[in-house]
Amino acid sequence: MRLPSGCAAALLLCPGSLASQKVLTGGHSQNPLDDAFERFALETLGKFHVPGLAIAIVDGENTWAAGYGNATLPGTPVTPSTLFYGGSTTKAFTAAAFAQLIDSGAHPDLSWRTPLASLIREDFELAPEYAWAQEHLTLEDALSHRTGFPRHDKSLSTRYGPDGHKATMRDLARSLRFLPMVHEPRVEFRYCNLMFMVASHVLQTLTGRWLGTTLREGIWRPLGMNGTYFSLEDAQAAPEHLAMGYWWDYSSNRSSKNGGGYGEVPFAGLDEASGAGAVVSTVLDYAKWIRCLANEEEPLSKAAHAAIKTPRMTPVGIGKGWDGPGSYALGWMVNPYKGHTVYNHAGGMEGYGAEVFFLPDLGYGVVTLANTAMTSNMAGKTLAWKLINDKLGVAEEDRYDWAAAGKKSIQDILSSYDSAVDRLYPERTEQPLPPALPLQKYAGTYYHPAYQNLTVQVDEATSSGSRQSSEPQLKGTRPNAVWDVSYEFEHVSGEFWAIFMDMTKSPNWLSGQVAKAEFRLGPDGWPDKLVVEYMEDGTEGVITYKRVE
Numbered sequence: 096m097r098l099p100s101g102c103a104a105a106l107l108l109c110p111g112s113l114a115s116q117k118v119l120t121g122g123h124s125q126n127p128l129d130d131a132f133e134r135f136a137l138e139t140l141g142k143f144h145v146p147g148l149a150i151a152i153v154d155g156e157n158t159w160a161a162g163y164g165n166a167t168l169p170g171t172p173v174t175p176s177t178l179f180y181g182g183s184t185t186k187a188f189t190a191a192a193f194a195q196l197i198d199s200g201a202h203p204d205l206s207w208r209t210p211l212a213s214l215i216r217e218d219f220e221l222a223p224e225y226a227w228a229q230e231h232l233t234l235e236d237a238l239s240h241r242t243g244f245p246r247h248d249k250s251l252s253t254r255y256g257p258d259g260h261k262a263t264m265r266d267l268a269r270s271l272r273f274l275p276m277v278h279e280p281r282v283e284f285r286y287c288n289l290m291f292m293v294a295s296h297v298l299q300t301l302t303g304r305w306l307g308t309t310l311r312e313g314i315w316r317p318l319g320m321n322g323t324y325f326s327l328e329d330a331q332a333a334p335e336h337l338a339m340g341y342w343w344d345y346s347s348n349r350s351s352k353n354g355g356g357y358g359e360v361p362f363a364g365l366d367e368a369s370g371a372g373a374v375v376s377t378v379l380d381y382a383k384w385i386r387c388l389a390n391e392e393e394p395l396s397k398a399a400h401a402a403i404k405t406p407r408m409t410p411v412g413i414g415k416g417w418d419g420p421g422s423y424a425l426g427w428m429v430n431p432y433k434g435h436t437v438y439n440h441a442g443g444m445e446g447y448g449a450e451v452f453f454l455p456d457l458g459y460g461v462v463t464l465a466n467t468a469m470t471s472n473m474a475g476k477t478l479a480w481k482l483i484n485d486k487l488g489v490a491e492e493d494r495y496d497w498a499a500a501g502k503k504s505i506q507d508i509l510s511s512y513d514s515a516v517d518r519l520y521p522e523r524t525e526q527p528l529p530p531a532l533p534l535q536k537y538a539g540t541y542y543h544p545a546y547q548n549l550t551v552q553v554d555e556a557t558s559s560g561s562r563q564s565s566e567p568q569l570k571g572t573r574p575n576a577v578w579d580v581s582y583e584f585e586h587v588s589g590e591f592w593a594i595f596m597d598m599t600k601s602p603n604w605l606s607g608q609v610a611k612a613e614f615r616l617g618p619d620g621w622p623d624k625l626v627v628e629y630m631e632d633g634t635e636g637v638i639t640y641k642r643v644e
């Protein structure tokens with residue numbers, strides 16, 4: 096597979112077309128993005144079914160970048176200037192913006208250890224049983240995923256309130272009071288996007304302006320990151336091409352929508368993602384960011400660089416592929432590798448995956464941006480680790496096989512649904528009891544003040560979807576969810592069910608999830624509650640929806 100321009104290797108080396116971007120700076124050493132690397136990159140994209148990927152390397156004075164494959168099918172190639180969603184690589188910018196705000200002295204009482212409740216008093220309210228956490232959880236806790244709250248991603252909504260107004264960061268923050276914690280504060284690492292939205296609300300409240308403006312003025316413009324955006328509208332209006340997001344249909348190899356088994360993921364709005372994941376950017380711009388971080392340059396002060404690099408939560412992860420368990424700094428995973436400290440963060444959106452790495456002691460870093468969910472991260476890690484290991488001179492036999500690990504995890508995820516009921520209900524009876532009521536009686540709208548409406552219906556024709564069944568089934572929808580997820584109920588016994596959830600716009604089960612569910616019948620014999628325990632990185636706590644219709 097060759098790129099159409101005939102300028103296949105590193106697009107950046109093409110004279111003319113991209114010369115004005117000065118992407119090849121320095122020039123004292125060999126460009127690692129050579130023909131052999133291009134072959135490896137295209138092979139990796141094929142292996143993981145990723146249409147296209149952009150990559151940039153920062154190495155001392157040098158920046159190299161290239162694009163491989165397609166940004167938009169058919170045939171719009173990826174270049175180093177292609178825009179991709181950066182997902183959670185946004186979090187590092189949010190943390191850096193706080194570091195600048197603390198540095199500025201505009202809010203003398205603001206520090207990493209300032210309690211959130213003192214910053215957004217009436218908006219940072221937790222359930223009554225978490226009184227200690229409400230008074231003591233700090234900015235630092237929120238930015239290092241150690242508050243004790245799980246993700247609750249499925250509660251995030253685009254609309255709130257009886258008037259159904261468009262979600263604000265304040266609405267998202269105020270949903271906390273209805274949500275369960277699953278650990279004591281500062282005990283376990285639990286990744287929580289919602290806390291970065293709370294942080295966005297704090298920052299926007301203190302500065303009185305949109306976080307996108309704060310980031311542009313404080314970080315992106317000083318670094319010359321002019322191809323970096325914080326809303327879908329701005330990214331679509333940009334001079335750079337915004338890559339389409341795709342999903343690969345694993346259920347069959349037949350050509351689905353765009354040939355080759357790829358389906359398009361419609362562009363997602365980013366207003367609710369904010370400081371947790373709203374950045375859209377290019378590898379060229381991320382290279383500037385990595386250079387700033389790796390070399391501790393302006394516009395961040397030395398104190399800011401030190402603060403965002405300081406690990407705040409450990410251990411994080413089991414260290415596969417690393418030389419030991421990791422920690423979480425402010426928006427960064429920190430891991431030991433061959434005597435170096437590696438900072439890394441992944442980003443994922445429905446249809447996109449980003450990987451950012453930097454090694455401050457070497458002034459070295461790599462970024463990949465690509466256009467599928469999850470598999471882009473596997474491909475990105477495979478490519479980034481080849482470059483990092485080459486840079487460090489690690490022998491082939493001492494290298495972790497990131498590609499094999501990625502392939503295995505795809506297989507593990509896709510096969511995990513078969514055993515999901517056993518995992519959710521290990522104690523269940525071998526002779527299941529029938530449900531108390533005909534299916535139709537369970538249909539209705541169930542409401543939780545944070546997760547909001549879950550509408551349950553009987554789906555007679557269930558030949559669609561990946562979990563096929565010839566019997567009628569209960570199906571659920573969550574209107575206005577930020578993550579548009581379908582709920583498919585599988586009966587277990589009596590009033591107990593398993594829920595299989597998949598992304599409705601990329602339904603290949605790669606980002607699917609499961610939950611335990613129980614319908615509770617009221618004294619009138621009607622189901623008046625739906626009790627759901629979502630299982631993401633472990634339990635998300637018990638969510639009780641009350642029937643409203």
Ligand SMILES: *[C@@H]1O[C@H](CO)[C@@H](O)[C@H](O)[C@H]1NC(C)=O
Binds near residue numbers: 163170
């Ligand atoms: C990009 O798209 C073109 C046209 O559909 C196709 O021929 C080519 O193989 C694609 N490249 C990759 C790397 O998938």
Ligand SMILES: *[C@@H]1O[C@H](CO)[C@@H](O)[C@H](O)[C@H]1NC(C)=O
Binds near residue numbers: 316319320321
């Ligand atoms: C980015 O935009 C600013 C303001 O318009 C301009 O001064 C600067 O030269 C631009 N930087 C790059 C790298 O394009």
Ligand SMILES: *[C@@H]1O[C@H](CO)[C@@H](O)[C@H](O)[C@H]1NC(C)=O
Binds near residue numbers: 345346347348
């Ligand atoms: C789809 O193709 C892959 C190879 O690309 C193969 O491993 C897999 O078994 C195929 N799946 C089906 C359902 O045919």
Ligand SMILES: *[C@@H]1O[C@H](CO)[C@@H](O)[C@H](O)[C@H]1NC(C)=O
Binds near residue numbers: 255256540644
């Ligand atoms: C939830 O469902 C109820 C009953 O159908 C409806 O009255 C209400 O407007 C819905 N709320 C939202 C936010 O959609």
